Amino acid sequence: QIDSARLWDSIHETAKFGATPKGGVRRLTLSQEDRQVRDWFRKACEDAGLEVHVDTLGSMFGLRKGRDMSKPPVGLGSHLDTQPTGGKFDGILGTLGALEVIRTLNDAGIETDAPLCIVNWTNEEGSRFAPAMMASAAYVGDFTVEDILSRKDADGVTVGEALDGIGYRGESKVGTQKFSGFVELHIEQGPILEAENKTIGVVDHGQGVFWYDGKVTGFESHAGSTPMPLRRDALLALSEFALTLEQIALKLGPNAVATIGEAVIANPSRNVIPGEIAFTIDCRSANADTLEALDASLRAAASEIAKKRKVEIAIDQVWRKPPTHFDPKLVDAVERAAGALGYAHRRITSGAGHDACNLNTIMPAAMVFVPCKDGISHNELEDATQSDCAAGANVLLHTVLSLAGV
Amino acid sequence: QIDSARLWDSIHETAKFGATPKGGVRRLTLSQEDRQVRDWFRKACEDAGLEVHVDTLGSMFGLRKGRDMSKPPVGLGSHLDTQPTGGKFDGILGTLGALEVIRTLNDAGIETDAPLCIVNWTNEEGSRFAPAMMASAAYVGDFTVEDILSRKDADGVTVGEALDGIGYRGESKVGTQKFSGFVELHIEQGPILEAENKTIGVVDHGQGVFWYDGKVTGFESHAGSTPMPLRRDALLALSEFALTLEQIALKLGPNAVATIGEAVIANPSRNVIPGEIAFTIDCRSANADTLEALDASLRAAASEIAKKRKVEIAIDQVWRKPPTHFDPKLVDAVERAAGALGYAHRRITSGAGHDACNLNTIMPAAMVFVPCKDGISHNELEDATQSDCAAGANVLLHTVLSLAGV
Ligand SMILES: NC(=O)NCCC(=O)O
Ligand SMILES: NC(=O)NCCC(=O)O
Numbered sequence: 001q002i003d004s005a006r007l008w009d010s011i012h013e014t015a016k017f018g019a020t021p022k023g024g025v026r027r028l029t030l031s032q033e034d035r036q037v038r039d040w041f042r043k044a045c046e047d048a049g050l051e052v053h054v055d056t057l058g059s060m061f062g063l064r065k066g067r068d069m070s071k072p073p074v075g076l077g078s079h080l081d082t083q084p085t086g087g088k089f090d091g092i093l094g095t096l097g098a099l100e101v102i103r104t105l106n107d108a109g110i111e112t113d114a115p116l117c118i119v120n121w122t123n124e125e126g127s128r129f130a131p132a133m134m135a136s137a138a139y140v141g142d143f144t145v146e147d148i149l150s151r152k153d154a155d156g157v158t159v160g161e162a163l164d165g166i167g168y169r170g171e172s173k174v175g176t177q178k179f180s181g182f183v184e185l186h187i188e189q190g191p192i193l194e195a196e197n198k199t200i201g202v203v204d205h206g207q208g209v210f211w212y213d214g215k216v217t218g219f220e221s222h223a224g225s226t227p228m229p230l231r232r233d234a235l236l237a238l239s240e241f242a243l244t245l246e247q248i249a250l251k252l253g254p255n256a257v258a259t260i261g262e263a264v265i266a267n268p269s270r271n272v273i274p275g276e277i278a279f280t281i282d283c284r285s286a287n288a289d290t291l292e293a294l295d296a297s298l299r300a301a302a303s304e305i306a307k308k309r310k311v312e313i314a315i316d317q318v319w320r321k322p323p324t325h326f327d328p329k330l331v332d333a334v335e336r337a338a339g340a341l342g343y344a345h346r347r348i349t350s351g352a353g354h355d356a357c358n359l360n361t362i363m364p365a366a367m368v369f370v371p372c373k374d375g376i377s378h379n380e381l382e383d384a385t386q387s388d389c390a391a392g393a394n395v396l397l398h399t400v401l402s403l404a405g406v
Numbered sequence: 407q408i409d410s411a412r413l414w415d416s417i418h419e420t421a422k423f424g425a426t427p428k429g430g431v432r433r434l435t436l437s438q439e440d441r442q443v444r445d446w447f448r449k450a451c452e453d454a455g456l457e458v459h460v461d462t463l464g465s466m467f468g469l470r471k472g473r474d475m476s477k478p479p480v481g482l483g484s485h486l487d488t489q490p491t492g493g494k495f496d497g498i499l500g501t502l503g504a505l506e507v508i509r510t511l512n513d514a515g516i517e518t519d520a521p522l523c524i525v526n527w528t529n530e531e532g533s534r535f536a537p538a539m540m541a542s543a544a545y546v547g548d549f550t551v552e553d554i555l556s557r558k559d560a561d562g563v564t565v566g567e568a569l570d571g572i573g574y575r576g577e578s579k580v581g582t583q584k585f586s587g588f589v590e591l592h593i594e595q596g597p598i599l600e601a602e603n604k605t606i607g608v609v610d611h612g613q614g615v616f617w618y619d620g621k622v623t624g625f626e627s628h629a630g631s632t633p634m635p636l637r638r639d640a641l642l643a644l645s646e647f648a649l650t651l652e653q654i655a656l657k658l659g660p661n662a663v664a665t666i667g668e669a670v671i672a673n674p675s676r677n678v679i680p681g682e683i684a685f686t687i688d689c690r691s692a693n694a695d696t697l698e699a700l701d702a703s704l705r706a707a708a709s710e711i712a713k714k715r716k717v718e719i720a721i722d723q724v725w726r727k728p729p730t731h732f733d734p735k736l737v738d739a740v741e742r743a744a745g746a747l748g749y750a751h752r753r754i755t756s757g758a759g760h761d762a763c764n765l766n767t768i769m770p771a772a773m774v775f776v777p778c779k780d781g782i783s784h785n786e787l788e789d790a791t792q793s794d795c796a797a798g799a800n801v802l803l804h805t806v807l808s809l810a811g812v
Pocket of ligand 2: 224271496530531757758
């Protein structure tokens with residue numbers, strides 16, 4: 001059994017790095033706040049006897065020796081970056097839960113057969129730099145390291161510059177730290193476990209994600225002297241597209257979501273009809289065909305609205321992450337651990353993307369979910385109970401032990 | 407007759423202050439570019455023998471003596487600030503047209519009975535600071551000078567600070583420079599004169615304007631794990647409101663327009679459902695009842711959409727400018743001047759707001775319009791012909807002479 005109070009204290013200790021007035025956390029990846037939590041995490045790993053190394057994309061690895069060092073370590077962890085108005089648990093629980101597993105084994109004097117390696121992946125959130133789960137995607141070879149290093153944030157700062165800015169461009173080559181498998185603990189970020197009074201979600205699937213950059217180009221003109229029928233208003237075109245996209249997702253059933261998260265009017269002015277808007281689209285489904293249907297429908301809608309409103313709507317797909325089917329044997333191992341510990345549990349599909357989804361493409365991976373309050377996440381009000389967090393860390397501990405061998 | 411080439415050259419000479427790559431001008435009020443054009447204008451006034459003074463809101467006055475200095479001067483002019491992506495003519499034609507009137511009288515050695523005073527009003531555009539026609543509104547007493555000085559731009563800089571920043575907080579008390587009447591030359595900013603092949607628009611009415619600050623408050627949540635029916639998406643609510651507002655304006659007929667020019671998502675992120683959006687509304691009509699109907703309908707629509715989408719929509723009216731009925735005698739004087747000069751002309755309602763609309767509330771005021779290409783304004787592509795600009799300046803000259811007496 002892990003130390004529930006120690007885990008809870010660690011979560012609240014790190015929540016001060018980027019704390020917001022409403023009780024949330026703003027810790028954008030590779031920001032100064034991210035540097036602070038990374039420094040804290042490095043020290044905590046070293047204090048727990050781990051050998052820390054950092055790869056060239058800033059992902060942090062803390063290695064605990066095993067009896068048989070010829071075996072690749074079992075990986076566990078998550079991320080410490082947050083959304084602009086994020087919470088205290090998303091990613092943090094999984095990273096500090098992994099640290100708590102190590103501390104618990106140290107306290108109990110338990111040596112595992114295979115080594116263990118806890119990880120803090122860079123830029124899981126995808127808010128400052130696209131795509132999300134960036135470093136784990138490069139780790140599994142979905143993108144080259146050079147490509148990722150050149151990605152820019154809204155201010156034009158590259159990933160490479162941001163890494164140098166906080167001193168976290170490490171020495172290890174991306175992908176050289178091998179694992180026999182990877183287990184990630186996370187809050188559900190949805191309402192199901194809480195509604196069904198389950199303590200543990202055994203994650204067997206993850207939704208696929210398509211991301212797009214969009215641009216509406218209409219025509220700027222005077223808000224007072226341009227008659228309504230002559231307008232080529234970029235905001236009205238985007239409005240119609242946003243509502244149509246909502247209808248498309250609703251029609252494709254409960255297994256599809258679509259979101260416009262960013263929309264920025266170029267050179268906005270109260271008395272100018274918007275002439276240009278850059279926006280983003282996020283589409284998801286656990287079903288690959290549904291995702292393709294979303295893609296086709298949103299493109300058709302964009303063409304139709306562009307024609308009708310005499311504007312241009314450009315839609316550029318910038319990320320494709322297919323649905324995840326987690327490794328059946330590892331999923332079973334999570335389920336067995338939850339059952340053995342006596343926690344109420346159910347199988348569940350992850351609505352959010354996770355580093356474990358990337359890792360699952362080249363190794364066995366699985367996830368442990370715990371409930372969060374009202375299913376709220378990506379919000380400063382994100383919350384979870386101490387006992388659910390502890391339960392999740394216990395399932396993580398026992399799953400990892402079953403994989404590493406005692 | 408004014409000197410067409412000299413007027414045209416002046417317009418193009420000032421267009422370099424804030425010139426944009428697409429041939430437009432970005433000269434936000436009280437910016438460094440505004441300082442440059444003000445310095446140019448002050449020197450041009452002094453070179454033309456005018457006595458220049460600046461009021462405490464930065465409006466610039468250039469006085470030409472008349473035979474009878476007991477008479478208040480006839481005012482003429484417009485503004486030199488532009489939209490973020492504005493053109494070379496909006497405001498500039500009227501200010502430099504007024505300067506050209508003075509230069510022409512100087513060349514011809516004509517002394518008027520009453521003095522003349524040419525004016526560059528501060529912040530006509532209303533883009534950096536609200537409301538539009540800010541300084542002339544304070545001049546006529548619609549707002550106190552203290553109130554206006556404390557208005558803030560998007561970066562929190564006040565009008566007072568911006569005036570000090572470019573050295574244009576003048577000494578003259580606002581309102582002390584009196585006029586017997588005011589005449590403003592301007593491009594139409596709409597398509598009517600060009601479509602009907604008229605050179606001169608004799609402006610008899612101006613639309614009223616209501617400005618609003620709006621805010622939608624929904625709930626931020628995860629774009630992947632929040633089912634569509636559970637969302638309280640601020641952008642979808644705004645989209646529905648924007649399309650409803652368009653329908654409201656269309657239903658109220660050709661004599662109503664409504665525009666959402668600004669909309670800013672708080673803490674935007676690709677994978678976060680927008681939780682808060684600040685936006686603006688601009689509503690206009692030449693008919694006071696229609697404006698009130700617009701106001702009532704948009705408030706009702708906001709309530710309904712807020713209820714349906716479980717969000718809050720706050721609507722705060724920040725500016726009310728009633729429709730303008732220009733002084734009939736001065737309008738007749740403009741019409742007589744246009745007729746005497748042999749220009750094809752028609753009466754017209756101004757779609758845009760103008761400083762002359764404010765001045766008309768306390769003195770006789772009138773306006774002269776000339777066509778602009780395709781009715782385009784508040785756009786870098788704004789254009790007008792040299793001969794139409796010259797025609798407008800000639801009508802301005804003859805109207806002013808008829809008022810000042812030779
Ligand atoms: N778990 C999580 O919120 N990840 C962020 C990436 C995404 O799913 O949008
Ligand atoms: N003439 C002009 O474009 N004025 C700006 C104020 C407004 O009408 O919106």
